[in-house]
Amino acid sequence: MKFKGIIFDLDGTLVNSLEDISDAMNKVLTALNYPTHTYDTYQYFIGSGLRNLVSKALPASNSSDDEIESCFECMVDEYTKICTLKTKPYEGIVELLENLTSQNIKMAVFSNKADELTKKIACELFPKQFDTAVGLSTEALKKPNPFEAIEISKKWNLKPEEILFVGDSDIDMKTAVNANMFPVGVTWGYRTQEELKSSGAKVVINTASELIRII
Template sequence: MKYKGIIFDLDGTLVNSLEDISDAMNNVLTSLNYPIHTYDAYQYFIGSGLRNLVSKALPSSNNSEEQIETCFETMINEYREICTLKTKPYNGIIELLDNLVSQNIKLAVFSNKADELTKKIAAEIFPDYFNNAIGLSTEVLKKPNPFEAVEISKNWNLKPEEIIFVGDSDIDMKTATNANMFPVGVSWGYRTKDELIASGAKLVINNPLELIEIV
């Protein structure tokens, strides 16, 4: 089948945002005199939205809903200020996007990051590639709910089967499967190849340019 569109996850797939996210949350933890975490630890906190990350980062003894909500708001304010400070595209991503654009492949971003921040990062780091950048607006629509992915396919006038869904997590692979899109995992993100395959990846690529062969 010839694929006509690609939906990308953002963090761990298009960009390495680990340090900015970690720094923002660690700033919040430091302000409360709570233990901070390493970048390696945050690698496993990322993927289910920043509110979930806050819950995982807080000490278990200070993890009430009220505390999570308060720290989440503070973390968002911190992260908004630094979200493109250290965040960069992975090697080969810009070359990949240039190639896909030259083939008239439709491109979109669908992330569990807050919608405002998803749009900000996509606009600042990829100003010429994504008209469609959708983040989390309500918990109900969080991946692996396929609703937003299917809406993108409708806006493109494409069948879901004509679209590749690219991501670095089990949640992305489940989203692709739920949307009836072709799930492609990336090995350079925040999860292992085995995790991706176990969650439904039909293919796991080690370099962004490998995606061109699939298209």
């Protein structure tokens, strides 16, 4: 089958945003005199949305719903200020997107990051490549819920099975399976090849250029 569209995850797939996310959350924790975390630790907190990340980053003794909500609001404020400060596309991503654009492959971003932030980062770092960038607007639609992915396929007038879903986490692979799309895992993000395969990845790639061969 010839694939006609690709939906990309954002963090850990298109861009390395680990340091900006971590720095913003650590600033919130420091202001509250809570312990901070290393970048290595934060890579396991990323993938299920910023509210979930805040919940994981807070001390167990200070993780009430009210505390999570308060810290989440502060974290979003801090992160919005710096969300493209250190965040950069992974090696080969810009060239990959240019190649896919030249082939008239439809491309979109679907992230569990807040919708406003997803659109901001996609627009600033990839101003011409994506016709759609969708982030989290309500918890009920968070990946692995396939609703937004299926809506993108409808917008493109493509069958789900004509679309690759590319991501770096188990959540992305489960979203692809739930949407009946072709799951492609990438190893340069925040999770392992084993996790990707066990979550449904049909192909796991190590470099961005390998995606061209699948197309």
